[in-house]
Amino acid sequence: MVSIKLDRVTKRFGKVTAVNEVSLEIVDKEFMALLGPSGSGKSTILYLIAGIYKPTSGRIFFGDKDVTELPPKERNVGLVFQNWALYPHMKVYDNIAFPLRLKKMPENYIRKKVIEVAKMLHIDHLLDRYPYQLSGGQQQRVAIARALVKEPLVLLLDEPLSNLDALLRIYVRAELKKLQKRLGITTIYVTHDQAEALAMADRIAVINEGKILQAGDPETVYNKPSCKFVGSFLGNPPMNFVEANLEYSGDTAYMIIGENKVNVPRQYTEIVNKLRPDKIIMGFRPEDTILVRNENSVNGRICLYGEVYAVEPLGREYIVTISINAKLIKAIVPRDQVFISGEKVVVCPLEEKIVLFDAKTEKAIELLI
Amino acid sequence: MSLKDVEVRARRTEVIIALAIILATSPIIIGFSLIILSSFSKSMVTNFDPSSFHPTLENWINLLQGRSAAVGGLREDILKYTVNTAVVALGVSLVVTLVGTMSGYAISRMNFRYRKQFLLLILLLHAFPGSVLIVGVYFIYRLMSPIAMGSITTFSFFYVIIARASLEIPMAIWLMKGFFDLIPWEVEWAALIDGASRLTIWRKVMLPLVKPGVAAILLFGFLAGWQDLIYVRTFLAEKTLATFIEYNLGTLEFAEMPLVAAAATLYLLPTIIFFVTSQQLLLRVSLAGLKR
Numbered sequence: 232m233v234s235i236k237l238d239r240v241t242k243r244f245g246k247v248t249a250v251n252e253v254s255l256e257i258v259d260k261e262f263m264a265l266l267g268p269s270g271s272g273k274s275t276i277l278y279l280i281a282g283i284y285k286p287t288s289g290r291i292f293f294g295d296k297d298v299t300e301l302p303p304k305e306r307n308v309g310l311v312f313q314n315w316a317l318y319p320h321m322k323v324y325d326n327i328a329f330p331l332r333l334k335k336m337p338e339n340y341i342r343k344k345v346i347e348v349a350k351m352l353h354i355d356h357l358l359d360r361y362p363y364q365l366s367g368g369q370q371q372r373v374a375i376a377r378a379l380v381k382e383p384l385v386l387l388l389d390e391p392l393s394n395l396d397a398l399l400r401i402y403v404r405a406e407l408k409k410l411q412k413r414l415g416i417t418t419i420y421v422t423h424d425q426a427e428a429l430a431m432a433d434r435i436a437v438i439n440e441g442k443i444l445q446a447g448d449p450e451t452v453y454n455k456p457s458c459k460f461v462g463s464f465l466g467n468p469p470m471n472f473v474e475a476n477l478e479y480s481g482d483t484a485y486m487i488i489g490e491n492k493v494n495v496p497r498q499y500t501e502i503v504n505k506l507r508p509d510k511i512i513m514g515f516r517p518e519d520t521i522l523v524r525n526e527n528s529v530n531g532r533i534c535l536y537g538e539v540y541a542v543e544p545l546g547r548e549y550i551v552t553i554s555i556n557a558k559l560i561k562a563i564v565p566r567d568q569v570f571i572s573g574e575k576v577v578v579c580p581l582e583e584k585i586v587l588f589d590a591k592t593e594k595a596i597e598l599l600i
Numbered sequence: 601m602s603l604k605d606v607e608v609r610a611r612r613t614e615v616i617i618a619l620a621i622i623l624a625t626s627p628i629i630i631g632f633s634l635i636i637l638s639s640f641s642k643s644m645v646t647n648f649d650p651s652s653f654h655p656t657l658e659n660w661i662n663l664l665q666g667r668s669a670a671v672g673g674l675r676e677d678i679l680k681y682t683v684n685t686a687v688v689a690l691g692v693s694l695v696v697t698l699v700g701t702m703s704g705y706a707i708s709r710m711n712f713r714y715r716k717q718f719l720l721l722i723l724l725l726h727a728f729p730g731s732v733l734i735v736g737v738y739f740i741y742r743l744m745s746p747i748a749m750g751s752i753t754t755f756s757f758f759y760v761i762i763a764r765a766s767l768e769i770p771m772a773i774w775l776m777k778g779f780f781d782l783i784p785w786e787v788e789w790a791a792l793i794d795g796a797s798r799l800t801i802w803r804k805v806m807l808p809l810v811k812p813g814v815a816a817i818l819l820f821g822f823l824a825g826w827q828d829l830i831y832v833r834t835f836l837a838e839k840t841l842a843t844f845i846e847y848n849l850g851t852l853e854f855a856e857m858p859l860v861a862a863a864a865t866l867y868l869l870p871t872i873i874f875f876v877t878s879q880q881l882l883l884r885v886s887l888a889g890l891k892r
Contacts, residue, residue: 283789304795316786320808330794377794 232417233294233384234259235280240289242275249275251441252289257434260415262408264432266422268464272441273421277387280419282306293384304333306385309378313390315370317362323349323373324358330381348376351410368399375407379414386411386418392427404430425465429453437461456586459593462514468550471520471560471580473513473535474590477503486513486533489556493533496585502597503587510590515580520562522551522570526577533582539574553578632868639862659862676844682866685826685840689870691761692825693818696768700817701810703769704776705802709788719777726770731830737763741835756837764831768824772817779813780806819874826870841867 235257242250249272257263265273278284280291282303290299298306317326324345331341349355352372362370371391378386391407392400408431411418422428428435429449436446437460445457456462462470475486477495484495484503495503503511526534537555544566551562551570555578562578570576587596609617637645642654666676706712707719741763746755783806791801807814829842839847841863848860 278789281789281793283792303789303793308793310790310793312786312790314784314786316784316790318787318791318805329791333795333800377790381794 232259232415234261235385235417235419236292237276237280238290238292240276240279240286240291242272242279242284243287249441250279250286253438253441253443255436255443255446257417257419259417262411262418262420262431262433264420264422264428264435265438266425266428266435266464267438269423271438273423273438274389275441276438277310277389277419277421280385281308281310281387307381307383308385308387309381309383310387311371311374311378311389311391313393315374315391315394317370317373317377319362322359322361323354323365326362326373327358327376327380330377334381344380345376348380351379352376367395368403371395371403375410379416384417386416388418388420390422391420392422393424400427407431426467429465437464439464454584455595456514457595457598459512459514459588462586462588466516468517468561468563470514470516470586471562472588473555473558473560475511475513477507477509477511479507486511488513488535491535491555493535496533496582496587498583499585499587499596502600506596506599508589508596511596512588512590512593513580514586514588515584517550517561517563519581519584520560521579521581522553522562522564522568523577523579524574526579533585534577534579537576537578539570539572539576541572542570551576635861635868636865638858639865641858644857644861659858662856662859663862663866676839678841678844678863678866681839681841681844684836684838685842685867687757688760688764688828688832688836688840689822689825691757692765692768692828693821695761695765696772696821696824697814697818699765699769700772700776700821701807701814702802703773704813705780705806707773708777708780719774722770722773726774730764730767733767734830734834737831738834753837756835760828760831760835761825763835764825764828765821768817768821772821775817776810776813779810783809815878819878823871823874 235255237253237255240250240253241248251272253272253276255276265276267273275284279286282298282301282305286299290297292298293306318329321329327345327348328341331344336344345358346355349358352375354369354372354376357365357369357373362373365373371394374391388407392403395403404427420428420432432449434446434448435452437444437452439460445452445461447455452461453465456465456470459472463472473488475488478485478487478492482504484500484507485492486495535555537553537560540552540554540559543550543552547566549564549566549568549570551564552559553562553576560578564570588594589596589599592599634645637653639659640655640657641652642656642658643652645653663678666678707715741759744755744759746752787805787809788801791805796804827842829846832840833843833846836843845860845863845867848856848863
């Protein structure tokens with residue numbers, strides 16, 4: 232339907248900068264997730280696109296058209312709020328018909344359109360009820376129907392699933408993704424739930440403190456975080472971080488982690504040799520971590536000695552927390568491997584999955600070249 | 601609608617509280633009952649003496665026929681006074697509601713310079729009793745009153761309604777602001793995105809959601825207009841029920857008390873009816889579909 236472009240958009244509320252020089256492009260028909268903790272400015276970006284807020288500086292484009300100064304009703308966007316914001320005094324039918332009535336559409340066209348959208352979302356049997364007579368999931372569908380009925384160019388979703396219970400959320404997640412693909416509507420989805428973003432989006436933009444830290448497809452954002460924050464925000468449990476001092480002997484660099492002295496991961500040797508930092512942060516995901524009792528049983532080059540701190544059974548697998556030099560890291564192990572608290576273990580992250588960050592800026596070190 | 605409550609109080613405490621409430625309200629209830637009783641009696645029922653009650657409908661007949669005892673042949677048109685009272689009351693009620701809902705919305709939802717100071721100023725205005733302002737209000741009346749005496753009656757109605765309403769408006773604004781504050785911003789944003797203008801939002805989305813508040817200020821405005829004596833007495837070129845009663849008591853040398861009691865009962869009626877019937881309305885606040 233339309234592509235969206237934010238060009239160095241800044242929004243200040245008094246002295247607080249909610250959105251700071253954000254540039255972002257969302258291509259036509261794309262499902263883009265804005266992911267960040269609460270207060271990161273992700274909802275503000277959504278409201279800027281909707282036209283509820285005007286940017287302090289910067290421009291917003293829909294396709295080639297500059298919409299920065301346009302009021303919401305001239306932008307033709309559909310917005311679903313976190314609390315759904317249905318009109319409590321109107322029946323479901325009137326809720327969905329409201330945008331069309333404001334456009335002064337003929338009543339028989341409205342009827343046709345409302346029923347069509349209601350059928351698509353399986354709420355056509357609820358049309359003469361009031362919002363308070365519906366369950367959370369049904370209210371959410373009504374809100375989506377109201378956003379879609381006017382055939383918007385862009386669908387904006389502001390944490391629409393966070394008021395649903397956990398099981399329903401997983402079900403609706405798939406439904407919503409399918410609906411978006413079928414309608415082929417450009418969609419921006421704001422969430423603080425990394426699992427939702429990973430599951431649904433074509434691309435994810437990770438936002439913190441009003442800035443976009445990384446934008447990319449879920450694979451890249453998950454496996455190649457551009458900074459420590461992105462690594463710590465995605466994944467459950469999140470990425471492990473271990474600080475390491477570097478030692479050089481000729482062209483070979485070693486990482487010193489407490490009493491462990493290990494090689495620098497192969498993919499990083501060149502970069503490290505070039506930059507020669509004396510301190511870095513090593514990041515690796517819990518599921519990319521092998522836990523053994525004896526170093527010889529694994530042929531990894533990077534192994535750290537630690538002690539089991541706690542074991543959490545999760546049914547499908549176990550999460551083992553290990554203390555290395557009084558720093559805690561987590562590993563996911565299959566349930567047939569049993570570890571006990573206090574046991575000495577060897578932690579071996581998969582070498583090719585390790586990510587190194589600069590200790591000072593906390594950015595991925597390949598970005599420093 | 602079932603009313604829920606937590607049941608944390610001991611039964612004995614509840615009984616004591618109930619007794620205290622009955623005790624506190626009894627002077628008012630007894631006073632009202634005596635007036636209503638007297639209006640059906642030949643002489644006033646006083647001193648809790650049942651023997652002073654001589655049942656008759658004469659007072660009501662006299663009242664409705666407009667015979668006020670002392671003024672020989674002069675007939676008082678009670679029906680007209682009732683209509684006058686109602687006109688003033690409805691006028692005040694409408695003005696208060698219109699101004700209250702619109703300014704309440706603006707103050708609750710719009711950001712403008714000196715908003716806070718304005719709110720405080722309104723509160724300050726509410727602190728002034730109407731009788732203190734009456735001299736000033738009278739000067740404005742003199743300045744504005746038309747030269748042609750024919751239209752003075754119509755003008756005086758307008759003037760009383762506006763003047764009396766402005767005493768109630770500060771409270772109404774605060775009350776409506778409170779109601780509008782309760783409605784989540786998202787509802788308004790949703791309507792903005794659906795393509796509504798600010799005025800459409802106010803009319804079609806916000807007003808229906810603050811119905812209990814609107815009902816409350818309609819009611820309080822009506823009662824303020826209905827009960828007012830001093831403004832009506834000073835400015836209105838006609839009599840209302842309140843000034844009629846006051847005239848009977850104050851101006852006439854001999855007041856027919858049971859007749860006055862009947863007029864007082866008639867005068868009290870809307871107040872009692874409104875409070876009894878609107879209780880449920882004032883309690884009903886439905887904001888489903890709006891998780892906060």
